[in-house]
Each structure stands twice: as C-alpha cells, then as structure tokens.
Amino acid sequence: MKKTEIELRTERTEWFLQERFGMFIHWGLYAIPARGEWVRNAERTSVEDYQPYFDGFNPEKYDPRVWAKAAKAAGMKYAVLTAKHHDGFCLFDSKLTDYKSTRTQAGRDLVREFLEAFREEGLKVGLYYSLIDWHHPDYPAYGDKIHPMRDNEAYKRDPATFGNYLDYMHGQVRELLTDYGKLDIMWFDFSYGEMKGEKWRATELMGMIRSLQPHIIVDNRLEASGEEGGSIYTQNPSFYAGDFASPEQIIPPSGVTDETGASIPWEACITLNNNWGYSAADKTYKSATTVIRKLVECVSKNGNLLLNVGPNAKGEIPAESLSILAEVGEWMARNGDSIYGCGQETELPKPEWGRYTRKGNKLYAHLFEASVGPVNLLGLAGKIKSARLLADGSELFVTRPWNAAMYPNDAYFNFAQPDSFTYPLPDERDT
Numbered sequence: 168m169k170k171t172e173i174e175l176r177t178e179r180t181e182w183f184l185q186e187r188f189g190m191f192i193h194w195g196l197y198a199i200p201a202r203g204e205w206v207r208n209a210e211r212t213s214v215e216d217y218q219p220y221f222d223g224f225n226p227e228k229y230d231p232r233v234w235a236k237a238a239k240a241a242g243m244k245y246a247v248l249t250a251k252h253h254d255g256f257c258l259f260d261s262k263l264t265d266y267k268s269t270r271t272q273a274g275r276d277l278v279r280e281f282l283e284a285f286r287e288e289g290l291k292v293g294l295y296y297s298l299i300d301w302h303h304p305d306y307p308a309y310g311d312k313i314h315p316m317r318d319n320e321a322y323k324r325d326p327a328t329f330g331n332y333l334d335y336m337h338g339q340v341r342e343l344l345t346d347y348g349k350l351d352i353m354w355f356d357f358s359y360g361e362m363k364g365e366k367w368r369a370t371e372l373m374g375m376i377r378s379l380q381p382h383i384i385v386d387n388r389l390e391a392s393g394e395e396g397g398s399i400y401t402q403n404p405s406f407y408a409g410d411f412a413s414p415e416q417i418i419p420p421s422g423v424t425d426e427t428g429a430s431i432p433w434e435a436c437i438t439l440n441n442n443w444g445y446s447a448a449d450k451t452y453k454s455a456t457t458v459i460r461k462l463v464e465c466v467s468k469n470g471n472l473l474l475n476v477g478p479n480a481k482g483e484i485p486a487e488s489l490s491i492l493a494e495v496g497e498w499m500a501r502n503g504d505s506i507y508g509c510g511q512e513t514e515l516p517k518p519e520w521g522r523y524t525r526k527g528n529k530l531y532a533h534l535f536e537a538s539v540g541p542v543n544l545l546g547l548a549g550k551i552k553s554a555r556l557l558a559d560g561s562e563l564f565v566t567r568p569w570n571a572a573m574y575p576n577d578a579y580f581n582f583a584q585p586d587s588f589t590y591p592l593p594d595e596r597d598t
C-alpha cells in the first residue's frame with residue numbers, strides 16, 4: 168500500500184525530532200559591506216556597484232572545521248549553510264554560472280569544504296537555496312529593479328523567460344543533490360505572492376529531490392498553491408508541501424499543528440543578533456540564557472531551534488557569537504538530555520516558573536526564574552513522590568537555563584513541602 172505524504176514525512180523527520188538544535192549559517196558577498204544579506208536590495212545597489220564585492224571576495228580566514236567544532240561544542244547536531252542567497256552568488260562550483268566562489272579570489276568550493284568539515288564532526292548537513300535570484304538575467308526582478316516583490320509584472324509579461332531561470336534553479340538543485348554527497352536537509356527560501364507552488368515547477372523539483380536523495384527533508388517554503396493539494400498544515404499535504412514548518416524569528420505560542428491540532432515537525436530559525444548576514448554594526452546579541460530558554464521553549468512545544476550565525480568577509484564567525492555558543496554548550500553538556508529526543512509534556516499544564524520537556528518517563532522541569540523563592544510546582548501538587556520521582560513513576564529532573572554548573576540534572580531540592588520545592592540557601596544561588 169502506498170504510504171501517504173504524512174507517513175513518509177514522519178519517517179523522514181524521525182532523526183530531526185531527536186536532534187532538536189542546529190546551526191544556520193548565512194554567508195556570502197554581502198559580508199563585505201557588512202550591512203546584512205539584503206544590502207543589495209535595501210540600498211538599491213546596481214549589478215555594477217555590487218560587482219566589487221565579487222571581485223574582492225577573499226575569505227582567507229575561512230576554516231569550516233572551526234565552525235563545525237564551535238557548532239558541536241554548542242550542542243548543535245546539524246547545520247545549514249546558504250549555498251546561494253537572494254543575491255545569486257553561489258558558494259559552490261556550479262557549472263551553470265560563473266557567479267560563484269570558485270571564480271573569485273577565494274578559488275574555493277566553500278560548500279564542499281563546509282559539508283566535509285561538519286560531517287567530520289558528526290553533524291548532519293543541509294543547504295539553504297534561495298528561490299529568489301537578484302542576479303540571474305531571467306529572474307523577473309533582474310537588473311537595477313531588484314526587489315522581486317514589486318517587479319513580478321515582468322514574470323507575467325514573459326513567463327517564457329522566467330522558465331529559463333527555473334531551468335537554471337532546478338539545474339543547480341540537481342548539482343547540489345548529485346555532486347556533494349548525502350545531504351540531510353534542503354532549505355528553500357522563499358515563496359511570496361503568486362510566486363509559490365507550481366510557479367516554481369515545485370512538483371517537478373520535488374520529484375527530482377525525492378529521486379536523488381529520498382531520505383532528505385525539505386522545509387515548507389515551496390508552499391502549496393492549492394491546486395495540487397494542501398500545505399503542510401493540512402491533512403492532505405501536497406507532494407511538495409515539505410517535511411517541516413519553518414517559523415522565522417518567532418516561536419509560535421502553541422507550537423505548530425495541522426488543521427486537526429496534531430503536532431507537525433517544525434523548526435524556528437532565529438538570529439543571534441538581529442541580522443542573518445554579517446552586520447558589523449549590529450551588536451544586539453541575545454544572551455546564552457535567552458538562547459537556552461528559546462531552545463527549551465521550542466522543544467517544550469515539539470519544535471527545533473535553528474540558531475543563525477553570520478560569518479564576516481574573512482570567513483570568521485563573530486567573536487560574540489562564538490562566546491554565546493560556547494556558553495550554551497556548557498549548559499547543553501550538562502542538560503542535553505532535557506533537549507535531545509524530548510518533546511511536549513502533554514499531561515501537566517505549563518508551570519508559571521518555566522517550562523517542561525518530556526522524554527518517555529523522564530520529566531524535565533526547566534526553571535526560568537532565578538529570583539523566585541519557594542515555588543509551587545503547579546500541576547505537580549500531590550504528585551511528587553520524592554526528590555526524583557513522581558507518583559506516576561516519572562523521573563523528575565530540574566534544570567536552570569542561566570547557569571549550567573548550578574543545577575545539573577541530579578539537582579536536589581527540598582521537597583519537605585510536598586507540592587513545592589525551594590532553592591538552596593541564597594548564598595548557594597548563582598549571582
């Protein structure tokens with residue numbers, strides 16, 4: 168009996184729901200002006216004025232082994248690199264264009280080195296590929312008028328020309344899925360307005376993907392245009408609806424479910440500062456505590472976190488990012504069991520002091536508040552059997568996402584008060 172799209176999606180995403188935490192990497196020519204990855208569009212830069220970035224691109228410090236070790240040490244289990252972003256610059260040695268890293272001073276296939284380095288560290292690997300292309304002459308917004316959102320009239324005027332771009336786009340996806348070994352994730356970005364579904368020839372594209380790498384998981388941004396079945400949020404997702412939903416910069420209040428309320432695979436992609444691509448001026452980095460809380464929140468809602476770094480023009484991940492990743496890694500080293508393979512707690516209500524994650528008969532209580540005194544373990548009242556056991560036989564573990572050393576998984580709490588617990592004496596609290 169032929170498996171349904173939902174059955175196939177469930178099989179394909181099994182590893183994804185275990186790993187929970189990944190690194191997103193936005194890198195390309197835009198790292199040179201260092202004003203984010205939309206700089207060309209935001210500043211209406213002409214093809215000619217953007218060319219110096221291509222001519223000057225020489226990331227002499229690029230060592231993806233450093234990136235991979237930082238990701239692994241942070242507790243990340245997979246990573247996704249931009250193979251081509253909206254500016255059309257290819258970080259891989261495509262045979263279909265000269266607008267690629269191997270034709271710059273770098274002279275390197277940056278994607279191939281990324282894949283090798285991260286596989287070497289045991290991480291799963293994915294590639295981001297922009298459906299939008301501000302460089303390709305047959306993309307509707309070609310030339311100086313480069314904002315695709317507003318220039319789709321070109322597509323309506325001459326769909327045949329756009330078909331040349333689609334041949335190019337499909338051809339590059341084929342290259343990535345054929346010439347670079349086993350990929351675990353294909354991350355497309357993004358559909359908009361009428362540009363979705365079959366406007367990208369999505370059925371043909373997904374057919375190629377599934378035939379070349381049947382195990383690979385694909386995000387939901389090809390988007391269903393309706394005629395060929397529903398989106399990932401429906402009970403009859405189309406062939407190209409994707410394997411996971413991809414909320415961006417937000418964590419949905421109730422996670423992500425389909426129209427029946429059933430949880431579906433999802434991954435929140437979030438920046439460490441406020442930019443995906445490198446921005447020298449953007450120093451508004453999230454703290455490690457904030458990152459950990461976001462990771463816990465995602466997992467408490469059956470989701471993943473794809474945390475973004477934006478390497479600079481030399482190929483270095485910013486020091487601020489590395490420092491935060493290292494601190495997150497300290498916490499993950501002690502508390503990773505409360506993340507990997509965990510998901511939503513379905514019996515107990517969300518506590519006011521933090522969040523639960525659950526894995527089988529292990530319940531993890533993540534305390535988000537440092538200053539709270541005796542807390543009433545809402546919902547657990549009367550269910551606590553001992554410092555480590557609940558009446559239903561679940562093992563109770565407690566973590567605090569601001570100091571890995573303070574409360575390892577074998578944290579102890581004074582359970583003298585049967586339905587609440589208190590912290591150790593104030594002098595034992597972290598500052």
Ligand code: FHN
Pocket residue numbers: 193204205356357415436443
């Ligand atoms: O326009 C892109 C943006 O540059 C970035 O790549 C994000 C990451 O998901 N996606 C698009 C915005 O939704």
